[in-house]
Amino acid sequence: MSTPNRVYLARLAGVAVFDPNGDQVGRVRDAVARMRATQRPPEVVGLVAEMPMRRRIFLSINRITSIDPDGVVLGSGTLNLRRFEKRPNELLVLQELLDRRVQLDSGHAGSVVDVAMECSRGGEWALSRVAVREHTGRLTRRGHLHQVDWDRVHGLGAVGDNRGTANLLAVLEDMRPADLANALQDLPDARRNEVAAALDDERLADVLSELPEHDQVEILAALDRQRAADVLEEMEPDDAADLLNELPPPEQDVLLDLMEPDEADPVRQLLRYASGTAGSVMTSEPVILPPDATVAEALARIREPQLSPAVAAQVFVTRAPLTTPTGRYLGMVHFQRLLREPPADLLGGIVVNDIDPLRTSTPLPEITRRMATYDMVSMPVVDRNNRLVGAVTVDDVLDHSLPRDWRDRDAVSPSSATHDGILDGDDE
Structure with a gap:
């Protein structure tokens, strides 16, 4: 494999994936590591790539011939285009480890900002190093960055709500709203709501417009009402009206009353039109x-x-x-x-x-x-x-x-198989 011996995975987020002919087929979104029963670091078994139409697939590490910040190159063979599903003993490195609060052997506490994988002489990739930003307790001072071996960090294997959002947001910040919405759908509900709440009002408004209705409602419900009203103000009036239509009328009235009158009035007007008519689907702010x-x-x-x-x-x-x-x-x-x-x-x-x-x-x-x-x-x-x-x-x-659930990734395909093998029948 023509690639550096050690690769920091946060730097791969968004990197293009190319087939053997040099044609781009997708972009890297995460790495998949397999937990082991022993104390050995998790084995990296592949990458998650996002293909056209927002489909996320698994790329076996054995099919990759080159990894660097300029791109990931695949070897010959047929891609498995079935939707990626994480197995119980697997870890999505960026999604689950970035911002995790951990303790170092030295006694310092900090948050994970990056994780490196390393290739052994036998060709096995495993998580090897962790970059941890030390907590200082001061808002104006950044803590020291420690780069230490995996086994010198405590808290990486524990499951819990001990993560912030800053570094995950840094990985996601350059995504288009539709791609970010797609990434949010992969997160557990609590983590999704936490990340969504950390976005600024304008960015969250753009992302909400790209999510399925049930996710929009759940994220909006997790915000306090004034914040929810602020986000609705940033949405296009027709998108805000569509979202409010999913809420009970009393809740609609509360949120509309909290919005600025100039922002609420066009939304109220759109809500008056019958569903499925030009009045209900139009934008009230053309040029x-x-x-x-x-x-x-x-x-x-x-x-x-x-x-x-x-x-x-x-x-x-x-x-x-x-x-x-x-x-x-x-x-x-x-x-x-x-x-x-x-x-x-x-x-x-x-x-x-x-x-x-x-x-x-x-x-x-x-x-x-x-x-x-x-x-x-x-x-x-x-x-x-x-x-x-x-x-x-x-x-x-x-x-x-389109069908009401067309934005829901689970509804795009009638089956969401796991990442066993590839379509031509070869083993991983």
Whole structure:
């Protein structure tokens, strides 16, 4: 195996996994170690890699030809694409050991910040060294970092709630919200809620939007009500409305009352629409400009980083007021048209209104048919007075067209087999 003799595993989190041809097939998310009956350090039997569609699979250590911070390279053979399931005698190193509070032989107490695996002359990989940050008791001073042998650390084999979250969050911080949501689903409920609570409001709002409804509700319920309201304020109004719809009406009212009125009002409006209609799935905050705005102003608006690609794909043109419900709806301008027009031109001169807008009562199948017919990324929604009240985007349609449990990793595949062997029948 062409790889360093010792590899610190936290540094592998997120590293690309390549097949023998150099094509990327996934990213490393953790390492799997097998506990032993003796006092010997746990044997590392493989890595957990995340593949497309958020599927996590097991990569046997014997199938890996190279490990370094630039990537993990697999040898020949067929991958086992069955979903990874941890066995009772196994340990997910990063998930279960990072931030664990331990005691060193020297008497110092600290928290685990990294764990190294090392290859013996016989080719066996085992956990060998532990990096422990000493506790100082001072908020402004970082403790000394000790790198010691596995057997000089006490508390690694114990199961308990003796871990913080800082180092695990450091490993997860560069993940996309969807990937972080996927990682949270692998954690025990108590640990998941602890990590979620440690995220800032904006980050947690993004992650909640990517989780199955039952996980969203459980995480929100674990927060105090004011914190839960703060997180709801950071969510897109349609996502916040979807989440509140999963709660009993009295709890909805409590959380809405705790939210800032400007943030709660659009959510209250969305909650009034019947499920499965344009009103219930739309976003109430599309990009809206008046007809006398210039192309340059429109391009500046859609460049705003907080806008999703679907929302930023077009500008809706209305009379004042420009917040929903607006004045009379005039039409829309797609961003590609904006790129082709002189910056000083007015939107009123290039607006397109040849496609009838949706009504708040338009059912989801009709929305899907019309968006597919006209190849639309987003469609306007108007009320009976032709005032713009929102827009349905293609991601809204997908979210509500797929089965309710599509975000639940356990529901993606009818079977979640263990990591025995590979599909071509070879042994690990």
